[in-house]
Amino acid sequence: MKVVLGVSGGIAAYKACELLRLFTESGHQVRVVPTRDALRFVGEPTWAALSGNPVTTEVWENVHEVPHVRIGQTADLVIVAPATADLLAKAAQGLTGDLLTTTLLTARCPVVFAPAMHTEMWEHPATRANVATLRERGAIVIDPASGRLTGADTGPGRLPDPEEIFEVCRRVLRGAPRDLAGRRVVVSAGGTREAIDPVRFIGNRSSGLQGYALARTAVARGAQVTLVAANVSLPDPAGATVVRVESTAELRTAVLSASAGADAVVMAAAVADFRPAERATSKIKKTSGEPEAIQLTKNPDILAELGQRRAQGAGREGLDTGRADRPAGAGEPGHAGELGESGGAGRAVPDDGPAVIAGFAAETDDVLANGQAKLVKKGCDLLVVNQVGEHLAFGTPDNAATILVAGGEPVEVPRGPKEDLADALWTLVAERLA
Numbered sequence: 001m002k003v004v005l006g007v008s009g010g011i012a013a014y015k016a017c018e019l020l021r022l023f024t025e026s027g028h029q030v031r032v033v034p035t036r037d038a039l040r041f042v043g044e045p046t047w048a049a050l051s052g053n054p055v056t057t058e059v060w061e062n063v064h065e066v067p068h069v070r071i072g073q074t075a076d077l078v079i080v081a082p083a084t085a086d087l088l089a090k091a092a093q094g095l096t097g098d099l100l101t102t103t104l105l106t107a108r109c110p111v112v113f114a115p116a117m118h119t120e121m122w123e124h125p126a127t128r129a130n131v132a133t134l135r136e137r138g139a140i141v142i143d144p145a146s147g148r149l150t151g152a153d154t155g156p157g158r159l160p161d162p163e164e165i166f167e168v169c170r171r172v173l174r175g176a177p178r179d180l181a182g183r184r185v186v187v188s189a190g191g192t193r194e195a196i197d198p199v200r201f202i203g204n205r206s207s208g209l210q211g212y213a214l215a216r217t218a219v220a221r222g223a224q225v226t227l228v229a230a231n232v233s234l235p236d237p238a239g240a241t242v243v244r245v246e247s248t249a250e251l252r253t254a255v256l257s258a259s260a261g262a263d264a265v266v267m268a269a270a271v272a273d274f275r276p277a278e279r280a281t282s283k284i285k286k287t288s289g290e291p292e293a294i295q296l297t298k299n300p301d302i303l304a305e306l307g308q309r310r311a312q313g314a315g316r317e318g319l320d321t322g323r324a325d326r327p328a329g330a331g332e333p334g335h336a337g338e339l340g341e342s343g344g345a346g347r348a349v350p351d352d353g354p355a356v357i358a359g360f361a362a363e364t365d366d367v368l369a370n371g372q373a374k375l376v377k378k379g380c381d382l383l384v385v386n387q388v389g390e391h392l393a394f395g396t397p398d399n400a401a402t403i404l405v406a407g408g409e410p411v412e413v414p415r416g417p418k419e420d421l422a423d424a425l426w427t428l429v430a431e432r433l434a
């Protein structure tokens with residue numbers, strides 16, 4: 001495929017070299033189009049050598065080839081990484097002045113921006129407005145990662161890992177639909193840990209792979225994603241806001257807070273059903289006698305709580321916290337009717353809460369029957385049911401499942417990469433949001 005790698009003038013330009021290698025090594029033809037300022041950070045010979053193609057910044061070079069039109073017209077994807085505040089502003093305004101900005105105007109293929117800048121610049125209303133404009137026009141703008149910036153500053157503004165930007169681009173090149181554009185989704189991933197004492201915990205085998213696959217695929221489909229990650233040691237998916245938690249109580253707080261104003265919540269995390277009733281403040285020591293039994297107490301069921309809150313209209317505050325971009329129709333009375341069916345008759349009519357709530361059910365026996373009962377009991381719209389065992393699902397890149405649909409036919413997803421299952425779920429989510 002023909003890829004244009006636009007590079008604007010930020011210190012993160014050096015990370016674009018790695019991104020370029022990922023494209024070329026996977027067989028893509030890459031034309032690097034840096035801005036003049038980008039060349040102050042990484043020079044033309046580096047881009048030329050790594051891409052194997054000529055590198056031009058101006059429209060006045062090789063004019064007979066009409067590069068300011070041809071490069072954009074023939075591209076299958078344009079990715080701008082890093083995209084500075086200045087470049088985003090120019091792109092939003094449709095300004096031209098160099099080869100990159102003219103390429104952005106002539107491109108009819110998918111365009112992905114990976115911004116990187118200081119937090120203040122990213123959060124400035126001017127940048128927010130430019131990003132909103134670009135997203136409205138169909139571009140994918142990957143939210144920057146949080147972390148160490150140039151100098152001593154930390155905060156949102158870092159260019160995500162090149163591998164993760166590449167992952168978004170790979171999905172876009174494969175034709176990921178843009179059916180989650182303008183939607184806010186929350187995904188929980190991993191497995192919660194319940195402390196016994198300062199060094200020990202009760203945990204589970206969840207790797208977080210399925211939840212991370214859900215986050216990645218949602219970003220490529222245009223969603224703004226909050227990923228609540230419980231004890232996962234995987235790289236942050238580009239574009240997702242990652243909230244790290246350890247215990248079920250922390251996961252609950254993070255999921256409920258992120259759900260206010262979200263369009264969909266997918267609970268892929270393996271949540272501990274029980275926790276030690278008391279957490280020892282010092283390490284429990286071996287004693288000469290028999291060890292004491294650990295008393296357990298029940299954890300809240302977060303998925304069921306989301307369903308109940310929505311049914312009771314308890315998420316009303318969410319209306320004031322970021323629903324500005326919510327398309328008309330989501331969560332309106334028509335949807336309330338659906339909830340009445342899955343959430344039980346006689347409940348209050350919901351007036352807010354995520355329009356789609358999805359869960360996962362890992363079962364060892366009577367998989368479908370148990371899943372169906374769980375779907376109804378937890379009041380969710382979609383439930384991904386899969387069989388687990390020692391060698392099934394946990395920590396493997398593959399998964400096979402049935403997606404149960406409230407008021408609809410189940411959807412079988414054959415064994416394949418966890419990304420495929422994630423895509424199948426998002427298709428159902430997007431249909432219900434439409």
Ligand code: CTP
Pocket residue numbers: 267268269270271272273299300301302303304358359360361362363
């Ligand atoms: N879940 C949750 N809170 C809990 C337990 C589970 O939100 N305390 C969510 C999980 O994230 C998952 C779904 O509920 O999306 C089903 O989890 P599962 O463990 O299969 O269900 P349980 O209710 O724990 O039922 P079981 O008795 O089969 O363990």
